[in-house]
Amino acid sequence: MIKARVTVTLKDGVLDPQGKAIEGALRALSFSGVGEVRQGKVFDIELDTADRARAQADLKDMCERLLANTVIEDYSIAIT
Amino acid sequence: MKSAVIQLPGLNRDRDMIAALTKISGKPPLTVWQTETELPDVDLIVIPGGFSYGDYLRCGAIAARMPVMRAVAEKAAQGVLVMGVCNGFQILLEAGLLPGALMRNASLKFVCRHVKLQVANANTAFTRAYSPGQIIRCPVAHHDGNYFADPETLARIEGEGQVVFRYAEGTNPNGSVNDIAGIVNEAGNVLGLMPHPENLIEDAHGGTDGRPLFESVMSLAA
Numbered sequence: 001m002i003k004a005r006v007t008v009t010l011k012d013g014v015l016d017p018q019g020k021a022i023e024g025a026l027r028a029l030s031f032s033g034v035g036e037v038r039q040g041k042v043f044d045i046e047l048d049t050a051d052r053a054r055a056q057a058d059l060k061d062m063c064e065r066l067l068a069n070t071v072i073e074d075y076s077i078a079i080t
Numbered sequence: 081m082k083s084a085v086i087q088l089p090g091l092n093r094d095r096d097m098i099a100a101l102t103k104i105s106g107k108p109p110l111t112v113w114q115t116e117t118e119l120p121d122v123d124l125i126v127i128p129g130g131f132s133y134g135d136y137l138r139c140g141a142i143a144a145r146m147p148v149m150r151a152v153a154e155k156a157a158q159g160v161l162v163m164g165v166c167n168g169f170q171i172l173l174e175a176g177l178l179p180g181a182l183m184r185n186a187s188l189k190f191v192c193r194h195v196k197l198q199v200a201n202a203n204t205a206f207t208r209a210y211s212p213g214q215i216i217r218c219p220v221a222h223h224d225g226n227y228f229a230d231p232e233t234l235a236r237i238e239g240e241g242q243v244v245f246r247y248a249e250g251t252n253p254n255g256s257v258n259d260i261a262g263i264v265n266e267a268g269n270v271l272g273l274m275p276h277p278e279n280l281i282e283d284a285h286g287g288t289d290g291r292p293l294f295e296s297v298m299s300l301a302a
Contacts, residue, residue: 014183015183015186017185017186017187017188017226017255021188066141069141069181071181071228071229072181
C-alpha cells in the first residue's frame with residue numbers, strides 16, 4: 001500500500017480572508033513577527049497499489065478533477 | 081414553459097424554486113434526482129440553492145461530480161437554458177460550465193439580507209424582461225459568494241457582456257470582484273447568480289423584482 005499526502009493551497013494573488021483572520025488572531029495572541037498567513041487543506045490518501053508511478057498519475061488526476069479547484073488553488077503531492 | 085429542478089442531498093431552496101416556477105409558469109417543474117443520467121426535454125433546467133453535500137471540500141464541488149451534472153452539461157451544450165442560484169451557481173462553476181470561482185465572503189460572515197442589483201446586461205435570455213441598467217432589489221443568503229476570476233478571464237467576461245448582474249449602490253455583500261453577482265457563459269444559455277430571484281416574485285414576498293427573470297425565459301419558451 002502507498003500512502004500519500006496531497007496539499008492544496010490558494011494560488012498567489014488569490015485573496016484569503018480566512019488566512020487574514022488567522023493572522024490577526026495570532027497577533028492577538030501576542031506572537032511577534034507574524035507575517036502573512038495562508039490557509040490550505042491536507043488530504044492523506046491510501047492507495048492499494050505498490051506501483052509508485054501509477055499512484056503519482058492517479059493522484060495528479062484526483063487533484064485536477066476533484067481535490068483542487070485549479071482556478072484558485074495549487075496542489076502538491078508527496079508519496080511516503 | 082416546461083422546466084426541471086435538479087435535486088441533490090443538502091439543497092434546501094428546491095421547494096422555493098418549485099413554488100416560484102409553478103406560480104409563474106402555471107405548471108409544476110419536473111424534479112430530477114442526482115443519480116439520473118438523462119434529463120427530460122424542458123425549456124429550463126434549474127439548480128437551486130442550499131448546502132449540497134454539506135459544502136464539504138468546497139461549495140458545490142461534490143455535487144458537480146454527480147451523474148446528473150454530466151446530463152446538465154450535455155443539455156447546456158445543446159443550448160438548453162440552465163440557471164444555477166446560490167449553491168447552484170457554485171455547482172455550475174465547479175462543473176466548469178461557467179468561468180471563475182466563488183470564495184468565502186470577504187467579511188467571513190454569512191450574509192442574509194436584501195441587496196440592490198443592477199441589470200448589467202438586459203440582452204440575455206434571462207434578463208430581456210428587465211430594462212438595461214435597471215436597479216432591482218433581491219435577497220441574498222450565503223457564506224461563499226465572493227466571485228473571483230483571474231485577470232484574463234475577468235477581462236474576457238467583462239468584454240463579452242457575460243456579467244449580467246452587479247451589486248449596486250454599495251450593497252456588495254461579499255467582496256466580489258467588480259461587484260459581480262451573476263454571469264452567463266459565452267453562449268449565453270447558462271446563468272449563475274448568488275441572489276435568490278425565486279424569493280421575490282409576489283407581493284407577499286415584499287416585492288416582485290425577481291419575477292421578470294422567469295418571465296424572460298417564459299417568453300422565449302412560448
